[in-house]
Amino acid sequence: FFFSHQEVVSEESEEESNGVNLMEFSDEILLHILSYVPCTDLVLNVRRTCRKLATLCLDKSLTHTVLLQKDYKVNKDKVKQLMRDIGKEIYQLNMAGCYWLPSSTIDHVTRCKNLVKLNLSGCHLTSLRLSKMLSTLQHLRSLAIDVNPGFDASQLSSECKATLSRVSELKQTLYTPSYGVVPCCTSLEKLLLYFEILDRSREGFMLSGQLMVGESNVPHYQNLHIFYARLAPGYVNQEVVRLYLAVLSDRTPENLHAFLISAPGSFAETGATKNLLDSMARNVRLDALQLPKAWINGSGLLQHLKFNNPFYFSFSRCTLSGGHLIQRVINGGKDLKSLTSLNLSGCVHCLAPESLFRKAEDDIDSSILESLVVSCSNLRHLNLSAAHHHSSESIGNHLCQLLSRLKHLLSLALPVCSITDVAASVEKPPSTPNLVPQTFGRKVRIGIQTYPRNLGDQTDQKIESSVFWALMGSLRFLETLEIIGSSFSSAMPRNEPAIRNSLPPCVRAQSVGDSEVAAISQLTYLQSLTLAQLPNILTGSGLVSIGLQCQHLRTLSLANLGMMGKVVYMSALMDMLKHCKCLRDLRLEQPYFCAGAQFFQALSHCSSLQRLCIVSRSGTLQSDAVMSFMANCLEVIMCHMFMGESLTVCKNLQQSIVRSFQAERPALNVVIFPLLHEDLTEVIRDVPMRHLDEITLFKSRVAEEPPNLWW
Numbered sequence: 159f160f161f162s163h164q165e166v167v168s169e170e171s172e173e174e175s176n177g178v179n180l181m182e183f184s185d186e187i188l189l190h191i192l193s194y195v196p197c198t199d200l201v202l203n204v205r206r207t208c209r210k211l212a213t214l215c216l217d218k219s220l221t222h223t224v225l226l227q228k229d230y231k232v233n234k235d236k237v238k239q240l241m242r243d244i245g246k247e248i249y250q251l252n253m254a255g256c257y258w259l260p261s262s263t264i265d266h267v268t269r270c271k272n273l274v275k276l277n278l279s280g281c282h283l284t285s286l287r288l289s290k291m292l293s294t295l296q297h298l299r300s301l302a303i304d305v306n307p308g309f310d311a312s313q314l315s316s317e318c319k320a321t322l323s324r325v326s327e328l329k330q331t332l333y334t335p336s337y338g339v340v341p342c343c344t345s346l347e348k349l350l351l352y353f354e355i356l357d358r359s360r361e362g363f364m365l366s367g368q369l370m371v372g373e374s375n376v377p378h379y380q381n382l383h384i385f386y387a388r389l390a391p392g393y394v395n396q397e398v399v400r401l402y403l404a405v406l407s408d409r410t411p412e413n414l415h416a417f418l419i420s421a422p423g424s425f426a427e428t429g430a431t432k433n434l435l436d437s438m439a440r441n442v443r444l445d446a447l448q449l450p451k452a453w454i455n456g457s458g459l460l461q462h463l464k465f466n467n468p469f470y471f472s473f474s475r476c477t478l479s480g481g482h483l484i485q486r487v488i489n490g491g492k493d494l495k496s497l498t499s500l501n502l503s504g505c506v507h508c509l510a511p512e513s514l515f516r517k518a519e520d521d522i523d524s525s526i527l528e529s530l531v532v533s534c535s536n537l538r539h540l541n542l543s544a545a546h547h548h549s550s551e552s553i554g555n556h557l558c559q560l561l562s563r564l565k566h567l568l569s570l571a572l573p574v575c576s577i578t579d580v581a582a583s584v585e586k587p588p589s590t591p592n593l594v595p596q597t598f599g600r601k602v603r604i605g606i607q608t609y610p611r612n613l614g615d616q617t618d619q620k621i622e623s624s625v626f627w628a629l630m631g632s633l634r635f636l637e638t639l640e641i642i643g644s645s646f647s648s649a650m651p652r653n654e655p656a657i658r659n660s661l662p663p664c665v666r667a668q669s670v671g672d673s674e675v676a677a678i679s680q681l682t683y684l685q686s687l688t689l690a691q692l693p694n695i696l697t698g699s700g701l702v703s704i705g706l707q708c709q710h711l712r713t714l715s716l717a718n719l720g721m722m723g724k725v726v727y728m729s730a731l732m733d734m735l736k737h738c739k740c741l742r743d744l745r746l747e748q749p750y751f752c753a754g755a756q757f758f759q760a761l762s763h764c765s766s767l768q769r770l771c772i773v774s775r776s777g778t779l780q781s782d783a784v785m786s787f788m789a790n791c792l793e794v795i796m797c798h799m800f801m802g803e804s805l806t807v808c809k810n811l812q813q814s815i816v817r818s819f820q821a822e823r824p825a826l827n828v829v830i831f832p833l834l835h836e837d838l839t840e841v842i843r844d845v846p847m848r849h850l851d852e853i854t855l856f857k858s859r860v861a862e863e864p865p866n867l868w869w
Contacts, residue, residue, distance in 0.1 A: 181210055188214055197224045198236050201243050221247040227254040227277070230768065230795045230825035234263045245269030252869065254302065255280040255848035258825040261287060268294045275300035275869065279331055280848055285313040288339075293317035302329035302350075302868065305338040314342065326381075329868055331847070335367055335398050340377045347413075348384040350868060351402060353395035356653070356843065367397025377405050384416040384446075386867065391422050391653050400428070407434035414438070415466065416446035418864070420474075425450035439463050446864050448472035448501075460486040468494070470864035472501035473508065474541075480526035481511040494533045501861035503571065504544040509557075519546045519664070524555035531563050539569045539861040543642045547576040548666055556580065558625035562632035569638035571860035574692055575666035577626040577641065577674060627677040636681050640858055641674075643667060643691025646718065648856035649747060649833065650773050650800060652842070656833050660718065663693045671720075675700025679707040686713040690747075690856070695720035698727025698734075705734035712740055712766075717747035717773075717856060725751055732760035740766050743853050747773040753799065754780045758787035769796035771854050775833055777801040781811045788815055795825040796849050800833040808832060 180188075192200060192214060205215035214220075221244045226232050237259065241248075248270045253259070254277045261282035267273070273295050279302045288303065293315055301322075314322075322342035329350040330338045340349070357365055379385075387402070389395040399419070407430040417438065419425075431453065438444070439462040446469060454460065455477045471487060488494050502508045509522035540561075549556040557576050561567075630636075645661040671694030678687065678700065687704065698719065704711070720726040725748055735741070741764045751774035758780075761767065772779075779801055788794060797815060801808070812830040820826050827849060831841050845854060 181208070185214060189217055189219055192220060196229050197221070198226070198229060198232050198240055201240055202236060216244065216247070218247065223250040223252075224248050225252045226256060227252045230793075230823070232256070232259075233824045234260055237263050238266050241266040241269040246271055248273060250275040250869070252277040253281055254278070255846065256825075257281070257827075257846040257848065264288075264291055267291055270295070271297075273298055275327075277302040277329070277869070279304060279329060280846060284308070285310045289314045289318040292321040295321055296324075299325060300327035300869075301325050301339075302331075303339070304331045305334060305336050307334040309334065309336055309338065311337070311339065311342070314339070318342075332398065335365070335394065337377065337402075340402070344378040345381060346378060347381050349379075349382060349386070350384075351387040351399070353387065353389045353399055354847065355390075355392065355394045355398060357392045357394050360840070365394050367394045367401075377402065379406055379411050380409070381413065382411040383413050384418075385414065386416070386418040386863075388420040388863075389422065389425070396421065396425055400430070403434060404430055407431065407437070410434065410437040410441050412441060414442045415444055416470075416864070417444060418446060418448040418470075418472070419450055420448055420472070420863075421450040425452055427453045435459055435463075444468065445496075446470040448474070451476045454478060467496040469496055470499045470861075471497065472861065473505050474501050475504035475544075477507060478505055479507045479512050480509045480523060483508055484526060484529050488530065488533045495536045497534045498536060499539040499861045499865055500534065500537060501539075501541045502545075503541045503858055503861075506545040508542075508545070509547055519548065519666075521548045521550040522557065524550065524552060524557075524560065527557060527560050528555075531560050535564065536566050537564050538566050539865065540564065540567060541571040541640075541858060541860040541862075542576065543571040543573055543640060543858045543860070544644060545573055546644050546664055546666070547573055549576070549580055551580045556625045558629040562629045565632070567633050567636055569686075569860045570633070570636060571640035571642065571688075571858050573644040573664075573667075574641055574670050574690075575644055575664040577629075578666055578670050579624050579626075624673070624677065626674050627680075630677045630680045633681065635683055637683055638686040638860060639678060639681065639684060640688040640860055641670075641690070641692065642688060642858060643693075643718070646691040648717070648773070649749075649775055650838070650842075650855070652855055653839055655836070656775070656800075656838060660722075663691050667691070668693055671695045672697060672700045676703045679703035681708060683710055684708040685710050687711060688715040688717075688858075689719060690715070690717035692719050693721075695727055698730030701727060701730045701734040702737075705737035709737075710740060711738055713743040713853075714738070714741060715743075715745040715747075715853075715856070717745075719748065722749050728752070728757070732757060735760045736763040738764050742766050743769045745771040745773075745853050745856070747856065749775045749777070751777040751801075752779075753777065753784070753801070755783040755786075758783040762787055762790045764791070766793060767791055768793050769798075769849065769853050770794060771796075771798040773800045773833060773856075775802060777803075777833075779803055779807075779811070779830075781807070781814070784811060785814060785818070788819055795823050796827045796853070797830070798828075798845070798849070798854050799830045800838070801830075802834075803832060805832055805835060 195204060200215040200220060205212045249272055251267065251270060251273060257280050259281065261284060264281065264283055264287050268291055271294065274297055276298060283303055292298065298321055319342045322339050323344045325343050326345050327348040328340065328343050328346060330340065331352040331354060332338065333354050335355060355365065359365060387399050389399060435453065443464045443466040445466050454473065460482065506518045507516055509526050510516050510520065511523050511526065547557055643663050645663060647657060647660060649657050651657060670692050675689065676699065744767060751772060753772055779799060788797065808830040812828050815828045816826065827846060829841060829845060831838060
């Protein structure tokens with residue numbers, strides 16, 4: 159969004175001749191329009207066009223909160239000028255994920271004397287710079303920072319510690335074993351901890367979870383309301399988080415109402431954590447809860463915990479049965495309208511009355527889901543992925559039919575096998591292409607019919623009568639949808655070598671394909687879509703429907719669609735991309751994917767695209783096509799490709815992209831690397847956390863965290 163003086167004058171002349179003048183709109187309307195313009199453009203460009211805009215662009219409603227976290231065009235000079243012009247007017251500043259800005263940029267934040275909230279997650283920050291900056295921010299109450307190797311709390315000045323003593327909200331991302339600034343924050347009410355410590359150093363040495371010598375071991379939790387910890391894989395992260403929890407186990411804050419720990423894999427319960435949970439059961443009433451699966455499985459904890467007006471629950475990967483869920487969490491089916499977000503991802507028995515003698519593939523008990531839907535009628539975010547939720551043949555009790563009652567849903571994650579019509583999955587044999595084994599191997603030559611160009615051919619009476627079609631029609635305001643195969647696993651997990659083999663899809667999922675994808679096109683307001691392991695994709699025709707009708711789509715992630723030996727949906731995908739004008743993030747994971755000239759020509763129509771990630775075992779790329787795409791799509795700042803090409807080809811292309819475009823795009827991050835190379839994990843560790851967490855690594859993101867956990 160950029161105005162020049164000549165443009166404003168010419169527009170005014172043209173509009174006056176038509177009886178309309180933009181500058182004659184009320185200040186309220188103009189301020190609303192200007193609120194959609196990045197602050198750097200407002201202050202450095204727009205306000206220089208005319209006197210009226212010069213005044214409006216400095217209105218407090220536009221300068222009070224400055225968001226730079228996804229302004230990929232901002233550089234050090236722009237930040238310096240911005241702080242010089244309006245620094246004293248800024249009360250909230252978000253620079254999260256600005257990894258491309260040099261650490262000296264932080265020095266200019268000292269001009270913002272009235273800052274109350276500051277987010278510097280993902281920014282380069284040393285102990286000394288942090289100390290100097292915080293010493294001048296006496297009004298600061300909310301802070302987010304990273305703690306990197308070399309951080310030394312002894313370098314923090316007394317003025318800095320005085321500021322930290324007044325901070326009530328702290329978000330701290332740890333890349334090294336440390337308490338960071340937590341011991342200095344004596345007034346904490348909200349503490350968010352992200353543990354990203356690797357088990358091995360770059361030199362290959364094993365790291366210890368012990369903290370640095372001389373660090374205080376007495377965090378101040380007495381005023382704590384919210385405690386949240388998210389752990390990346392690795393035993394060191396578990397060791398360090400236990401040190402943070404040790405103080406909580408001695409004395410549980412009486413005002414604690416949200417306690418959340420997200421830990422992958424096995425995180426064993428200890429005597430200290432058991433004491434903490436027992437203390438919580440006696441002394442607090444919670445509004446939000448998430449615990450490691452080992453802390454819940456086989457224990458009677460949920461029976462003793464007390465809840466007030468809960469808004470978020472996550473029982474991800476727990477063996478919690480539906481009977482326990484209804485009785486102990488939802489109070490026997492009583493009113494729980496306060497609950498807005500529920501994560502049952504990987505909770506394989508959560509829709510069954512008991513789990514002792516049940517197989518994961520057995521049919522669900524629809525009465526449990528119905529109780530859940532009735533009790534939690536205000537749910538906005540629901541995650542049921544990574545499990546087999548098979549509906550029985552009972553009329554009116556299909557999972558899709560029951561979920562259609564949740565009219566407030568904004569985001570939804572479902573396993574592929576849960577959306578199929580029971581009659582279709584039982585009676586209809588798999589179509590011929592699905593007889594091809596769903597495994598990696600040599601390419602298989604099979605005749606594939608061209609997808610229908612007439613979209614009306616896809617919406618016949620049979621398709622529109624399906625339960626999934628009806629569900630999509632009833633959730634018209636859904637913004638995020640994930641349909642993920644219950645046995646799907648990404649070829650590029652974190653901190654591990656690439657997976658070479660994948661598990662076959664669920665038998666019930668074999669009939670899910672193009673018609674179900676076409677049903678998604680009813681979601682007019684859809685912004686984010688993930689489709690993974692849909693085995694019956696024959697042509698990808700439904701993708702074209704989505705491209706045409708879901709004009710707000712910003713994020714698209716496709717993985718392992720159709721047969722594994724051939725990309726059967728390539729033609730439809732290219733047609734779809736020509737219509738995705740708002741698409742910003744695209745992630746593709748498919749074996750044998752050919753990233754050639756035709757694909758990149760189609761992708762060039764996505765004028766808003768910022769981030770691209772392709773993961774493909776035995777996939778190929780065309781270097782000239784990639785360079786041409788980067789030259790045509792000026793907004794692209796992230797290009798990650800993990801393919802089957804040689805290391806030499808990958809390195810040469812990566813160097814060419816950086817050399818050609820880095821100067822014009824300061825935030826440019828390029829990683830092109832062989833997917834099965836032994837050094838992949840070393841390459842991944844250098845990817846900025848923003849990109850790694852949001853797009854490069856595959857995961858379900860629905861109800862991953864409580865809504866509005868941080869600004």
